[in-house]
Amino acid sequence: MSLAIKDDEVDIVIGALRSDLTIFMNEWRPMFSRFHLIIVKDPDLKEELKIPEGFNLDVYGKPDIDQVVGSSTSILFSGYSCRYFGYLVSRKKYIISVDDDCLPARDPKGFLVDAVAQHISNLTNPATPFFFNTLYDPYAEGADFVRGYPFSLRGGVKCALSCGLWLNLADHDAPTQALKARQRNSRYVDAVMTVPAGSLIPISGINIAFEREAVGPALVPALKLAGEGKCRWETMEDIWSGLCVKVVCDHLGLGVKTGLPYIWRTDRGDPIASLKKEWEGVKLMEEVIPFFQSVRLPREATTVEECIVEVANAVKERLGSMDPVFARAAKAMLDWIKLWQSVGSSSSRSSAV
Numbered sequence: 001m002s003l004a005i006k007d008d009e010v011d012i013v014i015g016a017l018r019s020d021l022t023i024f025m026n027e028w029r030p031m032f033s034r035f036h037l038i039i040v041k042d043p044d045l046k047e048e049l050k051i052p053e054g055f056n057l058d059v060y061g062k063p064d065i066d067q068v069v070g071s072s073t074s075i076l077f078s079g080y081s082c083r084y085f086g087y088l089v090s091r092k093k094y095i096i097s098v099d100d101d102c103l104p105a106r107d108p109k110g111f112l113v114d115a116v117a118q119h120i121s122n123l124t125n126p127a128t129p130f131f132f133n134t135l136y137d138p139y140a141e142g143a144d145f146v147r148g149y150p151f152s153l154r155g156g157v158k159c160a161l162s163c164g165l166w167l168n169l170a171d172h173d174a175p176t177q178a179l180k181a182r183q184r185n186s187r188y189v190d191a192v193m194t195v196p197a198g199s200l201i202p203i204s205g206i207n208i209a210f211e212r213e214a215v216g217p218a219l220v221p222a223l224k225l226a227g228e229g230k231c232r233w234e235t236m237e238d239i240w241s242g243l244c245v246k247v248v249c250d251h252l253g254l255g256v257k258t259g260l261p262y263i264w265r266t267d268r269g270d271p272i273a274s275l276k277k278e279w280e281g282v283k284l285m286e287e288v289i290p291f292f293q294s295v296r297l298p299r300e301a302t303t304v305e306e307c308i309v310e311v312a313n314a315v316k317e318r319l320g321s322m323d324p325v326f327a328r329a330a331k332a333m334l335d336w337i338k339l340w341q342s343v344g345s346s347s348s349r350s351s352a353v
């Protein structure tokens with residue numbers, strides 16, 4: 001798959017929660033070697049990173065994070081949230097992010113899946129959030145709009161976020177994974193679809209790509225569980241971030257796609273041990289989803305930063321008294337927007353906060 005972009009328009013951001021990245025980097029070399037990489041070391045990781053040679057990359061650790069954002073704010077970037085620092089310091093048009101326990105997948109014919117190329121294809125082709133096409137992505141090779149699809153909507157809108165999927169270990173929550181410990185995902189569905197406007201989805205941070213200028217400030221490291229651990233099913237940070245970005249995309253008329261590309265996710269962690277840590281988040285979701293389903297942003301909110309400030313204020317007002325985690329999340333969202341305006345982009349100068 002040829003890319004309709006220049007190599008210098010892409011940053012690949014990797015949050016390093018493990019010290020030895022040798023196998024990860026070498027497996028991804030065919031897809032990653034032509035692009036610039038930003039590797040952000042989890043501030044809680046004490047060991048030195050092991051990274052093979054032959055890549056164009058910058059590595060950031062706790063001293064760099066403290067220098068850029070200050071030690072009082074750097075707590076935003078611990079654990080899986082360390083990748084958000086990469087989103088902050090990048091200046092590229094597109095960002096692709098893959099967890100460090102994931103490897104390239106193979107399609108049903110045995111060919112390696114170029115996740116980078118597929119994400120870029122998703123982002124550079126329009127999305128169709130306002131009318132569902134039953135043949136999925138109408139811009140894919142060999143596809144088109146079906147009979148009855150309004151011609152006035154066939155131009156689509158900008159796709160701002162691409163959410164890939166996973167073979168082997170799917171992104172289940174801890175209760176599901178504990179109950180179905182041996183279940184593995186082997187279904188490769190060759191499809192991409194736009195998530196309809198008004199519909200929320202649990203966006204996983206394991207395998208995503210986005211246009212930084214369009215939605216970067218909406219990908220916010222805000223919701224930290226009290227017992228948050230170092231396994232995906234012990235966190236909710238990406239789920240919260242995904243709900244924020246979907247609400248913002250719906251408000252601003254941007255598209256979100258899900259489906260291809262797949263990655264191969266390796267086994268990691270003990271779901272039984274993780275269950276106690278994530279159970280708090282499982283319960284909180286019963287309050288979170290109705291909130292995001294009902295939140296409405298004012299017409300005056302015309303930038304991503306302004307939208308996130310509005311969401312943060314609503315979180316504080318409507319959820320803040322229910323649980324301290326929501327009050328902390330609201331504050332973290334406002335802190336993030338201030339960081340984005342001061343550090344994240346020379347073009348983000350809104351006075352929303």
